[in-house]
Amino acid sequence: MNNPIIEIRNLEKNFSGFKALKGINLQIDRGEIIGLLGPNGAGKTTTLKILTGLLSADQGSIKIMGSSVNKKLPGWLKAKIGVVFEESNLYLRLNAIDNLKLFAGINNVSKARIAELLSEYKLQDAAKKEVRNFSKGMKKRLMICRALLAEPEILILDEATGGLDPISAEIIRKKVLSLKEEGKTVILSTHYLEEADRLCDRVAFINQGKVLAVNRPSAFKNKLQEKYLELKFLIDPDLDLKEIKKFLEGVLAAKDDYSLQSGVLNLKLNFDQQLFNKAERVAAKFKLLDLKKVEADLQQVFNNFNN
Numbered sequence: 526m527n528n529p530i531i532e533i534r535n536l537e538k539n540f541s542g543f544k545a546l547k548g549i550n551l552q553i554d555r556g557e558i559i560g561l562l563g564p565n566g567a568g569k570t571t572t573l574k575i576l577t578g579l580l581s582a583d584q585g586s587i588k589i590m591g592s593s594v595n596k597k598l599p600g601w602l603k604a605k606i607g608v609v610f611e612e613s614n615l616y617l618r619l620n621a622i623d624n625l626k627l628f629a630g631i632n633n634v635s636k637a638r639i640a641e642l643l644s645e646y647k648l649q650d651a652a653k654k655e656v657r658n659f660s661k662g663m664k665k666r667l668m669i670c671r672a673l674l675a676e677p678e679i680l681i682l683d684e685a686t687g688g689l690d691p692i693s694a695e696i697i698r699k700k701v702l703s704l705k706e707e708g709k710t711v712i713l714s715t716h717y718l719e720e721a722d723r724l725c726d727r728v729a730f731i732n733q734g735k736v737l738a739v740n741r742p743s744a745f746k747n748k749l750q751e752k753y754l755e756l757k758f759l760i761d762p763d764l765d766l767k768e769i770k771k772f773l774e775g776v777l778a779a780k781d782d783y784s785l786q787s788g789v790l791n792l793k794l795n796f797d798q799q800l801f802n803k804a805e806r807v808a809a810k811f812k813l814l815d816l817k818k819v820e821a822d823l824q825q826v827f828n829n830f831n832n
């Protein structure tokens with residue numbers, strides 16, 4: 526960690542005796558995109574709410590941009606952090622422009638910036654419509670405009686793409702990547718493993734109020750070494766199934782897998798030293814239909830933590 530913008534140490538939070546956070550430790554580097562990944566109730570939102578001063582911690586400390594934060598964030602720091610939580614922070618009876626104007630007033634933001642954001646988030650045609658008539662995706666995009674009004678250094682997105690239409694979700698993901706280009710720091714919580722895999726420099730796996738591991742998505746994958754080869758073979762219907770199974774069990778290792786379905790043998794071979802030997806022995810007996818190499822994805826990493 527060479528340039529931490531946020532340092533979270535031993536964060537604990539109880540709700541009526543229930544320990545939601547049991548000592549969260551996390552350092553976030555300036556300019557990185559970090560994903561908080563974990564099942565429902567893991568403690569992601571609670572961590573982010575404490576970080577933004579919406580909740581106070583029972584124990585632990587937080588430093589943001591070198592400044593110790595205790596409950597309320599000072600005004601200068603608030604302006605440096607844009608937040609998008611799951612619940613809407615918009616005025617539903619105001620239109621999009623007036624919503625942004627209201628928050629722009631607080632932060633001294635120009636009208637030109639409002640127009641720029643509405644256009645970037647494809648809301649210019651709906652700019653004068655009341656927000657209560659917006660779709661979920663439009664509301665979420667407007668919440669992002671709000672969060673970005675004052676050009677914050679840190680953007681916090683709590684499940685910002687959850688349940689959105691693919692177009693809105695993609696606009697948000699692309700924005701996250703472009704913010705990184707500008708050197709901004711993004712913290713996002715998500716249930717979508719592919720999203721974390723694609724966007725994040727590092728991923729923190731959180732479960733039951735604790736950080737289980739933090740690393741680059743690729744490092745998690747390499748660690749698991751879950752690369753395998755998927756092969757399909759045509760099986761002659763006259764062959765005896767028992768004989769086939771006996772043959773396969775003589776060839777395959779414990780971590781390999783196979784299934785026989787409608788005359789096709791599906792084989793999953795691990796990348797071990799015997800890989801090519803095993804594949805060759807099976808290919809000598811049955812007709813090869815298809816072959817592909819499969820890399821581990823974060824879903825497998827996640828399952829591994831949960832086992």
Ligand SMILES: Nc1ncnc2c1ncn2[C@@H]1O[C@H](COP(=O)(O)OP(=O)(O)OP(=O)(O)O)[C@@H](O)[C@H]1O
Nearest residue numbers: 540541543545563564565566567568569570571572
């Ligand atoms: N205000 C509250 N009062 C009581 N319990 C709460 C409160 N806020 C959160 N909790 C509990 O704390 C735990 C952590 O919740 P949190 O919302 O941080 O999880 P999460 O990882 O964000 O989950 P999700 O992915 O479902 O949003 C959960 O068991 C939740 O029920």
